[in-house]
Amino acid sequence: MKRFITYFALLVAVALTAVTLTACGDDDDDDDTVQTWNFSIGLADADGSEALEVLAFFDEKIPAALGVTHNVSYFQLTGTFSECRTKIANAFASLYAEVNAQGWTGYYTVQVTCMNNSQVVVLYTINK
Numbered sequence: 001m002k003r004f005i006t007y008f009a010l011l012v013a014v015a016l017t018a019v020t021l022t023a024c025g026d027d028d029d030d031d032d033t034v035q036t037w038n039f040s041i042g043l044a045d046a047d048g049s050e051a052l053e054v055l056a057f058f059d060e061k062i063p064a065a066l067g068v069t070h071n072v073s074y075f076q077l078t079g080t081f082s083e084c085r086t087k088i089a090n091a092f093a094s095l096y097a098e099v100n101a102q103g104w105t106g107y108y109t110v111q112v113t114c115m116n117n118s119q120v121v122v123l124y125t126i127n128k
Helices: 002-023 048-066 081-101
Strands: 033-045 074-079 107-114 119-127
Touching (some): 081 107, 081 119
Antiparallel strands (some): 107 119
Protein backbone atom coordinates (compact mmCIF):
# COMPACT_ATOMS: atom_id res chain seq x y z
CA MET A 1 0.00 0.00 0.00
CA LYS A 2 2.86 2.34 0.85
CA ARG A 3 4.42 1.65 -2.55
CA PHE A 4 1.09 2.40 -4.26
CA ILE A 5 0.87 5.81 -2.52
CA THR A 6 4.45 6.61 -3.57
CA TYR A 7 3.75 5.72 -7.21
CA PHE A 8 0.49 7.64 -7.14
CA ALA A 9 2.24 10.73 -5.71
CA LEU A 10 4.88 10.48 -8.45
CA LEU A 11 2.19 10.17 -11.10
CA VAL A 12 0.44 13.28 -9.78
CA ALA A 13 3.75 15.19 -9.76
CA VAL A 14 4.44 14.23 -13.39
CA ALA A 15 0.92 15.20 -14.43
CA LEU A 16 1.22 18.60 -12.74
CA THR A 17 4.57 19.19 -14.42
CA ALA A 18 3.10 18.37 -17.82
CA VAL A 19 0.20 20.78 -17.25
CA THR A 20 2.59 23.52 -16.10
CA LEU A 21 4.87 23.09 -19.13
CA THR A 22 1.92 23.08 -21.51
CA ALA A 23 0.58 26.29 -19.99
CA CYS A 24 3.90 28.01 -20.71
CA GLY A 25 3.93 27.10 -24.40
CA ASP A 26 4.70 29.65 -27.12
CA ASP A 27 1.39 29.31 -28.93
CA ASP A 28 0.55 32.93 -28.06
CA ASP A 29 1.64 34.03 -31.53
CA ASP A 30 -1.42 36.22 -32.00
CA ASP A 31 -0.85 38.26 -28.85
CA ASP A 32 -0.03 41.90 -29.59
CA THR A 33 2.74 42.38 -27.05
CA VAL A 34 6.12 44.00 -26.69
CA GLN A 35 8.69 41.63 -28.13
CA THR A 36 12.30 41.98 -26.93
CA TRP A 37 14.97 41.06 -29.46
CA ASN A 38 18.70 40.40 -29.20
CA PHE A 39 20.95 41.46 -32.04
CA SER A 40 24.41 39.88 -32.30
CA ILE A 41 27.24 39.69 -34.79
CA GLY A 42 29.74 36.85 -34.93
CA LEU A 43 33.17 37.77 -36.26
CA ALA A 44 34.61 34.43 -37.27
CA ASP A 45 37.36 35.62 -39.61
CA ALA A 46 38.02 39.35 -39.65
CA ASP A 47 40.81 41.81 -39.03
CA GLY A 48 40.35 44.29 -36.19
CA SER A 49 39.59 47.48 -38.12
CA GLU A 50 37.16 45.77 -40.51
CA ALA A 51 35.40 44.08 -37.61
CA LEU A 52 34.83 47.47 -35.97
CA GLU A 53 33.51 48.84 -39.27
CA VAL A 54 31.05 45.93 -39.60
CA LEU A 55 29.89 46.35 -36.02
CA ALA A 56 29.39 50.10 -36.47
CA PHE A 57 27.52 49.58 -39.76
CA PHE A 58 24.97 47.17 -38.32
CA ASP A 59 24.74 49.02 -35.02
CA GLU A 60 23.63 52.11 -36.96
CA LYS A 61 21.65 50.60 -39.84
CA ILE A 62 19.48 47.92 -38.23
CA PRO A 63 17.83 50.16 -35.62
CA ALA A 64 17.35 52.88 -38.27
CA ALA A 65 15.75 50.38 -40.69
CA LEU A 66 13.41 49.19 -37.92
CA GLY A 67 12.69 52.66 -36.55
CA VAL A 68 13.75 51.70 -33.01
CA THR A 69 16.34 52.69 -30.48
CA HIS A 70 18.31 50.02 -28.76
CA ASN A 71 20.51 49.56 -25.74
CA VAL A 72 23.71 47.79 -26.79
CA SER A 73 22.30 44.67 -28.49
CA TYR A 74 18.64 44.67 -27.38
CA PHE A 75 15.65 46.39 -28.93
CA GLN A 76 11.88 46.12 -28.65
CA LEU A 77 9.06 45.93 -31.19
CA THR A 78 5.34 45.89 -30.49
CA GLY A 79 3.16 43.39 -32.30
CA THR A 80 2.69 39.68 -32.70
CA PHE A 81 5.74 37.49 -33.11
CA SER A 82 4.89 37.02 -36.81
CA GLU A 83 4.54 40.77 -37.41
CA CYS A 84 7.83 41.53 -35.68
CA ARG A 85 9.63 38.75 -37.54
CA THR A 86 8.37 40.22 -40.84
CA LYS A 87 9.53 43.73 -39.87
CA ILE A 88 13.01 42.41 -39.08
CA ALA A 89 13.23 40.35 -42.28
CA ASN A 90 12.19 43.41 -44.33
CA ALA A 91 14.80 45.55 -42.56
CA PHE A 92 17.55 43.09 -43.48
CA ALA A 93 16.25 42.81 -47.06
CA SER A 94 16.41 46.60 -47.42
CA LEU A 95 20.08 46.54 -46.35
CA TYR A 96 21.10 43.62 -48.59
CA ALA A 97 22.42 45.71 -51.50
CA GLU A 98 24.21 48.12 -49.18
CA VAL A 99 25.92 45.25 -47.33
CA ASN A 100 27.03 43.63 -50.57
CA ALA A 101 28.45 46.94 -51.80
CA GLN A 102 30.85 47.07 -48.84
CA GLY A 103 34.40 45.91 -49.42
CA TRP A 104 34.45 43.58 -46.44
CA THR A 105 36.60 40.50 -46.82
CA GLY A 106 35.91 38.61 -43.60
CA TYR A 107 33.37 36.04 -42.49
CA TYR A 108 30.53 37.39 -40.33
CA THR A 109 27.20 36.14 -39.08
CA VAL A 110 24.39 38.43 -38.02
CA GLN A 111 21.68 36.94 -35.84
CA VAL A 112 18.48 38.33 -34.34
CA THR A 113 16.82 36.29 -31.60
CA CYS A 114 13.42 36.86 -29.97
CA MET A 115 14.05 36.88 -26.24
CA ASN A 116 10.37 36.12 -25.53
CA ASN A 117 10.62 32.62 -27.05
CA SER A 118 14.36 32.15 -27.94
CA GLN A 119 13.66 31.76 -31.65
CA VAL A 120 16.30 32.90 -34.12
CA VAL A 121 14.55 34.85 -36.86
CA VAL A 122 17.46 36.08 -38.96
CA LEU A 123 20.77 34.46 -39.65
CA TYR A 124 22.62 36.56 -42.18
CA THR A 125 26.05 35.48 -43.36
CA ILE A 126 28.65 37.66 -45.02
CA ASN A 127 31.53 35.69 -46.50
CA LYS A 128 33.80 37.44 -48.97
